[in-house]
Amino acid sequence: MSRIVCKFGGSSVADAGQFKKIKNIVSSDAKRKVVVVSAPGKRNPKETKLTDLLYSTYDLASKHLDFSQPWNLIRNRYLEICSDLGIEPKVAEDLDILEKQLRDDVESITTDYLVSRGEYLSARVMSVYLGAEFVDTFPIITFDEKYRILPSSYETIAKALSDENKLYVLPGFYGSNTRGELKTFSRGGSDITGAILANAIDAETYENWTDVSGMLMADPRIVENPLPIEYVSYREIRELAYSGASVLHDESIAPCRAKKIPINIRNTNRPEDAGTIIGPTPESTKLPITGVAGRKGFSMIYIEKSMMNKEVGFGRRVLAVLESEGLSYELCPSAIDSMSIVVDTKKLEAVEHVVMEDITQQMHPDRIKIFKGISLIATVGHGMTNKIGVAAKLFTALAENQVNVRIIDQGSSQINIITGVDEDDMNKAIKAIYDAFTK
Structure with missing residues (x-):
């Protein structure tokens, strides 16, 4: 059976209500078998991103300063999501272990490791909520010092996700370097994770779920009600991304392009919208410009x-x-x-x-x-x-x-x-x- 890889960004996992939307989306299509999640995003403009809270926590802990304020915000966020969903994964236990390590032996933790826990814990919660198998992206995704994926990684991933009838949940944003150390991608790197997984399992489609219904022909802050982009080629998206017009991490294009896997930008809050398809060069176009x-x-x-x-x-x-x-x-x-x-x-x-x-x-x-x-x-x-x-x-x-x-x-x-x-x-x-x- 052809499978669909679904990546859900920070806004899509911001709270329990968003988790419920994801469950409806995944269950609505039997082909959606691989789910990648980011760390919970902001619920309102005044809130600090959870990833930024993790960076702040590490900065304070590494200087042996009190990190209770950002850490409590992180802890309460996960526990609130679990409580609202009515589930009891071992998140509290994982957080307790991390806190003790930060206080007693912070030198044993790297910045990348602590920051990656945002995605890790998000995926653990999601796997319990969806009744899916949790698979950690460390160390099945391995890359060199220039963040080029090792060819062997694709085989490792394919074996880890080999059961086409099983639902898998994985954290985005990180993997392993050639020395076996956990390393994160650049911000927005969960997009890259989803693309790598799609390539590895020869996915039918890579769905990237966010808080917008695809791409627009121009920035809506500049042009009033710009037309949506229904289809854009891999080449066009690279050109547009160069000028900052993409809602997708530009490094996530290559793994899908290599196997001509279409990428579908979708809106978690409006799943009925078709979104934007990114794919091979079209035979014809409606307008001279995309x-x-x-x-x-x-x-x-x-x-x-x-x-x-x-x-x-x-x-x-x-x-x-x-x-x-x-x-x-x-x-x-x-x-x-x-x-x-x-x-x-x-x-x-x-x-x-x-x-x-x-x-x-x-x-x-x-x-x-x-x-x-x-x-x-x-x-x-x-x-x-x-x-x-x-x-x-x-x-x-x-x-x-x-x-x-x-x-x-x-x-x-x-x-x-x-x-x-x-x-x-x-x-x-x-x-x-x-x-x-x-x-």
Whole structure:
């Protein structure tokens, strides 16, 4: 039987009421056999995330300070969920053991281990509530120092989840390094866990349940009532995620893409909504663009030198300066006698003086200047490919809305056009582009 992997984010496990919604969702489809959960999220805007409470607890405990305040909030949260669900897993016992260890032997606990207990305990509670088998992701998910999953992990996972008729619950967010130590992924890493499991068991679908009904064509804080995205390709989602438009951790795409497993973004609070499907490149599209998104916080290093194009290795040597300071670049548009390098402003500021001095000494430019306050806007869509007039429509919309374009970059794949504008114009630009292609 083909199985569905379901990952439920922090908002989906925030309290007992959300646990009950998950039970209804899982029981409504017999194929939903593998459930991955995050740590309980915030129940209201004023509340602190449980993961952050765990970080605070470790910080205090490692300094041998009183950690009772954050710890009691953590403890009460789990016990309240259990009480409201009418179940009695050994959560209180696990918490007591952890507390004693923090007080008496904190050096034996790593930050990653303590923080991972948010997902671990959430999964233990969920497994009891669903009557499912609990399987710990440590150590069945193993990765190297660059967080690349070892191929052997997929075989280990497949064996651990081999019974297709059984319901499994696993914690997200962590696994094991090659030294056998528990290590967490970056924040939002439960998305990655679900994708790895989906790949390992050749899942039919990977459902990612959150608090939104899929993706929208634009940020609703910028565009009023933007259209939903019904389908987006793996390639498109990478482009949009680059500009911060994704509700999914970008590293969770690769494991599913490798086996062409569709990812379905769903809403735990509105399970009747179809959500957004992320899958292979579609044969046809309804609109020229799939979405538009923007991100602030960039600077452009502008370098001008006569006969630059005749100077072999000029660009390589400029980029080598950035590399020596640990600075990566976003875009690198160039002309015959000039080149521009777009970089993250915060990262640049830490090494700005050294970068400018080294480029000046090594490259002897006629002019070098840094322009700050730039936003990058990605307009993405397979419908743009080989279609005459798309770029004209985009730049006409920006011109009509008095937006000055500082940077233009279109990939050879033709599924994206990136424009750089002043940060103050970003929202206006996104709205202009969205309106031009949807109205």
